[in-house]
Amino acid sequence: MVAPVVVFMHHMRAIVFERNGGPEVLEARDVPDPQPGAGEVAVDVEAIGVNYRDVYERDGAGYGSSPPAIIGVEGSGRIVDTGERVAWVGVPGSYAERVAGPRTSFVAVPDGVSSEIAAAVLLQGMTAHYLAWDSYPIQPGDWVLVHAGAGGVGLLLTQLAKLRGGRVVATTSSPEKAALVSEAGADEAIGYEGFAKAVREITGGGGVAAVYDGVGRATFLEGLSALRPTGRMILYGGASGQPDPLPLASLAPAGSLYVQRPTLQTYTRTPELFRDRAQQVFALVREGSLQVRVGARYALDDARRAHEDLQARTTIGKLLLIP
Numbered sequence: 001m002v003a004p005v006v007v008f009m010h011h012m013r014a015i016v017f018e019r020n021g022g023p024e025v026l027e028a029r030d031v032p033d034p035q036p037g038a039g040e041v042a043v044d045v046e047a048i049g050v051n052y053r054d055v056y057e058r059d060g061a062g063y064g065s066s067p068p069a070i071i072g073v074e075g076s077g078r079i080v081d082t083g084e085r086v087a088w089v090g091v092p093g094s095y096a097e098r099v100a101g102p103r104t105s106f107v108a109v110p111d112g113v114s115s116e117i118a119a120a121v122l123l124q125g126m127t128a129h130y131l132a133w134d135s136y137p138i139q140p141g142d143w144v145l146v147h148a149g150a151g152g153v154g155l156l157l158t159q160l161a162k163l164r165g166g167r168v169v170a171t172t173s174s175p176e177k178a179a180l181v182s183e184a185g186a187d188e189a190i191g192y193e194g195f196a197k198a199v200r201e202i203t204g205g206g207g208v209a210a211v212y213d214g215v216g217r218a219t220f221l222e223g224l225s226a227l228r229p230t231g232r233m234i235l236y237g238g239a240s241g242q243p244d245p246l247p248l249a250s251l252a253p254a255g256s257l258y259v260q261r262p263t264l265q266t267y268t269r270t271p272e273l274f275r276d277r278a279q280q281v282f283a284l285v286r287e288g289s290l291q292v293r294v295g296a297r298y299a300l301d302d303a304r305r306a307h308e309d310l311q312a313r314t315t316i317g318k319l320l321l322i323p
Contacts, residue, residue: 013323014070014096015303020060023307026071028300034093034100042080042100043088047119049074050298050306050319051152052214052239054095058307064092071095071303076109076118085109087118087278089126089264095303097323104271107278112286120318121156121292123264125281127236128156130267132164135260136210136232140165143208145199145226147215148239149186150177152295152318157212158184159290166209169202171195171219173313180316184291192219199226207255210234217241229255236262293317 010033017025036042054072057064064073070093078085080098086106091099109118131153132138138161146161148154149170161168162185170186172178178189190198199208207228213219216238224233235243251257268274284290295317298306306319 012097013300014093015072015300015321016068017058017071018068020058020067023058023304023311025058025067026304026307028303031070031096033098034096036100039102040100041103041106042098043077043086043106044080045075045077045094045097045099045323046115047076048072048094048096048300048321048323049089049119049123050303050310050321051123052237052310055307055311069093074119074123075099076115076122079106085115085118087115087122089123089268089274095300095321097300104274107275110279110282110286113282116294116297116320116322117285117292118282119320120152120294121281121285121290122278124152124318125156125285125290125292126268126277127153127264128160129277129281130262130264131157131212131234131236132160132166134267135212135234135236135262138164138166138210142166142210143199143203143206143228144168145195145208145211145223146170146181146186147211147213147219147223148172149181149184149189150316151214153214153236155180155184155293155317156290158186160284161185163284163289169199169208177316180293195219196222196226203228207231212236214238215240217243220244221246224250224254224257227255227257230257231255232258232260234260234262295319297322 011030014031072094074089075094076087091101150172168186169188170181181189210232211223214237218240220243295315297320300323
């Protein structure tokens with residue numbers, strides 16, 4: 001008699017959401033390991049990036065996976081078969097002990113960049129990089145306005161703007177955060193109340209070359225009046241909700257303004273573009289030009305608390321989950 005073959009299914013810890021909603025929908029569970037298909041690799045996760053896009057995914061705001069699913073897309077770790085250190089920004093199901101995805105979705109992490117820093121910098125670092133290099137290529141002497149200067153993208157974008165020779169006005173919501181953005185190189189740190197008027201005064205009436213706005217509804221319309229003629233309003237996120245509809249005719253008398261709604265996806269839309277920008281960001285980290293602040297580390301099972309803290313606007317820098 002032939003003994004039956006017993007297949008043991010390996011399980012891992014992951015954060016699952018069964019329905020859209022607030023942080024309470026996030027549940028830590030044991031689920032089967034993901035199985036890589038053709039052209040895919042499995043990766044043991046060492047650090048996971050927590051991003052505002054994860055909140056949008058959880059809420060059901062048109063980002064990422066629909067429930068039931070494992071949440072998250074960013075992290076770093078080691079390829080199971082080779083031990084190679086890699087990081088990623090677009091692999092679904094990343095709030096987990098293991099992920100699987102196309103080999104081209106993973107980028108090598110160089111020596112001198114830790115797994116934690118790789119997970120902390122990649123998504124927000126590439127976002128800050130395309131904003132400063134491409135959405136509006138900052139020129140020496142340009143004034144720019146960086147909203148939420150003490151946030152993950154804000155602190156990186158401020159440093160990159162200075163690296164390109166720009167001058168930075170950063171908005172923040174507290175004196176502690178103002179001190180942080182000044183430390184990151186901001187020339188001026190201001191509050192949100194009446195920010196456009198403050199920007200006009202700081203720039204001698206001229207206005208800024210670009211407004212980098214990840215806040216959205218609460219800041220968007222006022223930001224238009226902080227711009228110099230032919231300035232660029234770059235709306236790269238909507239932490240406070242989507243702005244009200246913009247009558248395009250209003251851009252003419254305001255100074256022939258530009259408005260862009262970019263996404264990182266567009267700027268990393270091929271494996272080559274992704275790899276190239278990731279390597280540029282890692283190079284800046286390695287050479288010390290880009291300081292990455294990890295604001296807090298949470299155990300994987302504490303993902304719900306990480307989301308609560310992120311949405312409470314009390315956090316500074318990047319939040320990580322550590323499996």
